[in-house]
Amino acid sequence: DDQVVARHKALCQEILRHNRLYHRLDAPEISDAEYDQLFRELLAIEEQYPQLATPDSPSQQVGAEPVEKFSPIRHAQPMLSLRNVRNDAELRDFDHSLRTTFLARESELEYCLELKLDGLAVELTYRDGRLLQASTRGDGITGEEISENIRTIAGLPKQLQGDYPDLVDIRGEVFFDLDDFRRLNQRQSEAGLKPFANPRNAAAGSLRQLDAAVTAERPLRIFCYGIGRLEGAQPETQFGLLEAMARWGLPVNLEQTRVVRGVDAVARRYAEILDSRDNLPYEIDGMVIKINDLALQHEVGELSRSPRWAIAYKFPPRQAETV
Numbered sequence: 001d002d003q004v005v006a007r008h009k010a011l012c013q014e015i016l017r018h019n020r021l022y023h024r025l026d027a028p029e030i031s032d033a034e035y036d037q038l039f040r041e042l043l044a045i046e047e048q049y050p051q052l053a054t055p056d057s058p059s060q061q062v063g064a065e066p067v068e069k070f071s072p073i074r075h076a077q078p079m080l081s082l083r084n085v086r087n088d089a090e091l092r093d094f095d096h097s098l099r100t101t102f103l104a105r106e107s108e109l110e111y112c113l114e115l116k117l118d119g120l121a122v123e124l125t126y127r128d129g130r131l132l133q134a135s136t137r138g139d140g141i142t143g144e145e146i147s148e149n150i151r152t153i154a155g156l157p158k159q160l161q162g163d164y165p166d167l168v169d170i171r172g173e174v175f176f177d178l179d180d181f182r183r184l185n186q187r188q189s190e191a192g193l194k195p196f197a198n199p200r201n202a203a204a205g206s207l208r209q210l211d212a213a214v215t216a217e218r219p220l221r222i223f224c225y226g227i228g229r230l231e232g233a234q235p236e237t238q239f240g241l242l243e244a245m246a247r248w249g250l251p252v253n254l255e256q257t258r259v260v261r262g263v264d265a266v267a268r269r270y271a272e273i274l275d276s277r278d279n280l281p282y283e284i285d286g287m288v289i290k291i292n293d294l295a296l297q298h299e300v301g302e303l304s305r306s307p308r309w310a311i312a313y314k315f316p317p318r319q320a321e322t323v
């Protein structure tokens, strides 16, 4: 009767709307349990009134659903996380422990200093200069396969150029420019959708979209900062590695990177960045400090989950916005 037909129509609309929100915008408004309840009610009505199970009913499209999740990718070399220091005293401990314990050198160490982008870490595997696959960091050992989505990032070359290696795992941070982030949230609100809490969540949400067409509408950026496997000539220093990646055509934040000697110069650069971070077009949450000489990095080695030769010097949490 009319009431059943009306209920069936309402269920179809609600279910199709949820599919769009969930699969295309990664912003569901009802829980999976509520969604399942709607679907069960729809199937019950169509069991009683088979004529309602028309081709455009959600019940006829099951199976056509895009993949519910990403396939797992095991990183050939684990993607290590960075330990943190939060003040100059801890920074000096880090430097002192390196110079005395591991390198038995009292002389000053040379460090490569980068901005620490507040985004999502990814790994890009290039074979013969072409992007073979891309994955999120995940737990450092296994990530999610997101090659389709990564390919939508403007500025990321499909083909490396120059003296690129036969095979290289590039590590980088995917992020949003602040202006693009604000515009995206404007669009979210206009579409009656939940805005993203911060640029990092927006980058993660945009990159982990099941539908790459949605990712393509998101102006994601990437800065490459390191490598895993590299079959080819090894650069001598961290800065040299960054220059090589830039030469191959990869986006690298070279002009914001410094090589300095001694911990005092590290502290000075940190103060400089902390002071000027609000002028940057993207969010950073600190500075990355790495021993510049790659042979020394290998000599110093790694802890279970983090390099011994690197540290993140984090900024203090932002003061609550003064109203």
Ligand SMILES: Cc1ccc2cc(C(N)=O)cc(O)c2n1
Pocket (backbone or CB within 6 Å): 080, 081, 082, 114, 115, 116, 117, 118, 119, 173, 225, 226, 288, 307, 310
């Ligand atoms: C080894 C390592 C791990 C995480 C990193 C993260 C960033 C970053 N978020 O910018 C930069 C780096 O050079 C990193 N380096």
